[in-house]
Amino acid sequence: MSDFWSNYWKQGHLNSFGDSANDNYRGVIETSWTQFFADYSNEKDTIVDIGTGNGALIDIAVNGATGSSCQFIGVDYAALNIRPELHKNNVQFLEKTNAESLPLEDSSIAAVISQFGIEYTNFNKSIPEIARVLKPKGRVNFVIHYSNSSIVKPNRDIFLALQLVKGDKGLLGLLKDLVEAINTQGKQSALAERVRATLNERLSNISNKNGLVGTNFPAFLRAILNPSLTHDKKLMMFGMYESEMNNQFERLDDLLQASKTDEEVSSLCDLLEASGIPAKSSFVTENGEILGVNIEGTKGG
Numbered sequence: 001m002s003d004f005w006s007n008y009w010k011q012g013h014l015n016s017f018g019d020s021a022n023d024n025y026r027g028v029i030e031t032s033w034t035q036f037f038a039d040y041s042n043e044k045d046t047i048v049d050i051g052t053g054n055g056a057l058i059d060i061a062v063n064g065a066t067g068s069s070c071q072f073i074g075v076d077y078a079a080l081n082i083r084p085e086l087h088k089n090n091v092q093f094l095e096k097t098n099a100e101s102l103p104l105e106d107s108s109i110a111a112v113i114s115q116f117g118i119e120y121t122n123f124n125k126s127i128p129e130i131a132r133v134l135k136p137k138g139r140v141n142f143v144i145h146y147s148n149s150s151i152v153k154p155n156r157d158i159f160l161a162l163q164l165v166k167g168d169k170g171l172l173g174l175l176k177d178l179v180e181a182i183n184t185q186g187k188q189s190a191l192a193e194r195v196r197a198t199l200n201e202r203l204s205n206i207s208n209k210n211g212l213v214g215t216n217f218p219a220f221l222r223a224i225l226n227p228s229l230t231h232d233k234k235l236m237m238f239g240m241y242e243s244e245m246n247n248q249f250e251r252l253d254d255l256l257q258a259s260k261t262d263e264e265v266s267s268l269c270d271l272l273e274a275s276g277i278p279a280k281s282s283f284v285t286e287n288g289e290i291l292g293v294n295i296e297g298t299k300g301g
């Protein structure tokens with residue numbers, strides 16, 4: 001299994017698709033989780049967060065407005081990098097652990113939650129597993145990626161643009177050829193001029209400009225053509241950009257496969273019901289934009 005999520009969490013991010021300027025989810029996502037956690041003040045209750053990442057939801061619960069004192073278990077198959085403020089007696093993380101096989105007792109859990117996590121799992125295994133560990137009247141509360149959301153749509157554009165950047169025959173390959181031509185034959189050489197012209201033409205033909213900006217290629221191109229950089233420094237920068245780009249490509253590929261259409265949301269609700277957890281879905285919206293789909297249910301109805 002690829003390690004792109006582990007690489008992402010290793011960098012210290014607290015969440016995956018939130019407001020990066022504010023570090024964690026804000027707005028309607030933070031408010032609705034804060035309301036949900038307000039129902040759980042009993043220290044004997046345990047809440048499990050599936051696909052927890054670096055614990056964004058648990059952070060809202062224990063360090064946010066409610067300061068919930070129930071027990072939290074964050075589950076994720078990636079290796080994590082949990083911040084000190086989440087090292088608490090009532091918080092535990094099970095990293096490298098699959099949602100499809102939870103190391104938890106039957107009927108032991110008060111609620112299973114997930115923010116942009118459960119949709120990455122194999123529902124045919126993870127949903128029965130969740131039904132097994134939930135207590136009678138235990139609740140599920142998921143926010144999942146929706147294929148037409150304001151989060152997924154721009155990331156789809158970035159994913160498509162990355163396909164134009166990647167590989168020897170992509171924009172990055174051309175930029176490497178240009179840097180090589182400048183190094184060996186000089187900035188104004190015929191070879192450098194030819195490669196530069198091809199690169200500029202390819203760039204001007206790209207209609208998906210927002211997606212391209214999201215790949216960071218335009219900013220990288222400006223940085224790498226700075227004449228004061230040594231050739232070795234440029235090679236190092238290519239390595240760093242390529243590695244980040246490959247990770248981004250895999251994360252977005254995973255996101256696009258995980259995000260659900262209306263039909264898939266409805267099948268998920270059917271599967272929950274068949275597993276003894278009748279559930280309903282609704283859109284999570286903010287400023288008229290769909291951020292995702294909320295699915296709420298209770299074991300035994």
Ligand SMILES: C[S@@+](CC[C@H](N)C(=O)[O-])C[C@H]1O[C@@H](n2cnc3c(N)ncnc32)[C@H](O)[C@@H]1O
Pocket residue numbers: 005006014015016017050051052053054055056057075076077078097098099100114115116117118120121122
């Ligand atoms: C988009 S991230 C969400 C992380 C976090 N909930 C957040 O909102 O920031 C999805 C996470 O699900 C995890 N994941 C994917 N499939 C999984 C599985 N089968 N079992 C457990 N975790 C899984 C990934 O490792 C990743 O950390």
